[in-house]
Amino acid sequence: MSKSKLITSGYIKSIVGASLFEDQAQKDITTDLLVNKSSITSAKIIANEDGIIGGLDFADEAFKQIDKKTKLKKKFQEGSSIKKGDIIAEIKGLTGSILKSERTAINFLGLISGIATKTHYYVNLVKEYKTKICCTRKTLPTLRAIQKYAVTLGGGTNNRFNLFDEIFIKDNHISASQNIFDLVQNALRLNRSGKVITVEVDTLSQLETIQSLNFNRLLLDNMKPDEIKKALSMVGNKYETEASGNINDKNILDYAKTGVNRISIGRLTHSPQNLDISLNFN
Numbered sequence: 001m002s003k004s005k006l007i008t009s010g011y012i013k014s015i016v017g018a019s020l021f022e023d024q025a026q027k028d029i030t031t032d033l034l035v036n037k038s039s040i041t042s043a044k045i046i047a048n049e050d051g052i053i054g055g056l057d058f059a060d061e062a063f064k065q066i067d068k069k070t071k072l073k074k075k076f077q078e079g080s081s082i083k084k085g086d087i088i089a090e091i092k093g094l095t096g097s098i099l100k101s102e103r104t105a106i107n108f109l110g111l112i113s114g115i116a117t118k119t120h121y122y123v124n125l126v127k128e129y130k131t132k133i134c135c136t137r138k139t140l141p142t143l144r145a146i147q148k149y150a151v152t153l154g155g156g157t158n159n160r161f162n163l164f165d166e167i168f169i170k171d172n173h174i175s176a177s178q179n180i181f182d183l184v185q186n187a188l189r190l191n192r193s194g195k196v197i198t199v200e201v202d203t204l205s206q207l208e209t210i211q212s213l214n215f216n217r218l219l220l221d222n223m224k225p226d227e228i229k230k231a232l233s234m235v236g237n238k239y240e241t242e243a244s245g246n247i248n249d250k251n252i253l254d255y256a257k258t259g260v261n262r263i264s265i266g267r268l269t270h271s272p273q274n275l276d277i278s279l280n281f282n
Helices: 011-024 055-065 096-123 144-154 171-177 180-190 204-210 225-235 254-256
Strands: 040-047 071-074 087-094 130-133 165-168 197-201 218-222 241-243 262-264 277-281
Touching: 011 055, 011 096, 040 096, 055 071, 055 096, 087 096, 096 130, 096 144, 096 180, 096 254, 096 277, 144 254, 165 180, 165 241, 171 180, 180 197, 180 262, 197 204, 218 225, 225 241, 225 254
Parallel strands: 130 262, 165 197, 197 218, 218 241, 241 262
Antiparallel strands: 040 087, 040 277, 071 087
C-alpha cells in the first residue's frame, strides 16, 4: 500500500479494530452455529464492477485481527485499475474466522475503492486541461483520513485536512467580519508561521476589493464559468485559483476550460458511493 501521510499502520489497526468491535465480530452468534467453523476454507474477493482498488491493507488487517493465521494474497496493487470479474485477492483460513471478518474487510474496500474510482473519473474528464481535482472537508465524521487517502489513490489532490492546516477565509468569516479587506490584511499580518492563505469570494466586486493583497490561493465559489474567466483576467497568475460550488460531470469541462488551476468537488467525500465488491467462498 502506498501510504500517504494520513495513513499509518497504527491508524489502520485502530480504525479496523473499532469497526470490528462495532460489528461485534468476535460474538458472531450465527457463525458459531456452524459445525465446520474450524475447517480450512479458501475464498476470493471479486470486483463486481470496473474501478480503482483501494483499502487492501485495511482488509488484510480485518482478517488478521480476528485470526492472525488467515492469509490474504493480493492479486492487484493498491490504486490499480480493476475490471468486473477480476479476483482482487485470495484468502485462506478458518471458515469461522473469515466469516467474522468479511463484512468489515469488504466495507473498507468498497468505501476506499468507490471514492478512488469517482475521483479518477473526474481526473480523466479534465486531464486535457491539467486541472487538479480536489476534495474538501465535507467528509463522513471520523473517516476523513480514509476518504482523503482514497482521493489521492484516484489521482486527486487533498485540500486542507483540518482547520489548523491553513488560513481559509470563507463566506461566513467575511459576513462575520463585515470587511473582507481588513480580514485578509489581518491574516497576512498575523501569519507568522507561514501558513497558506486561501480567500473565498463569490462576487467580482469582492475580488476587486482584495486583489491588491498578496495571499496564496483564490477560491471562486458558486460562479459561472464566464464569471470565472473575468476573475482570472483580473488577477492573471498572481494567485493559485480554484473553482467550487455545484460542479459536476456535466459542467466540469466548462470550468476546466476557463484555465482555473483547481476544481473542488464536495461530492467526492460527502456522498461517496461504494464500489461493488464481494467475497465468495470457493
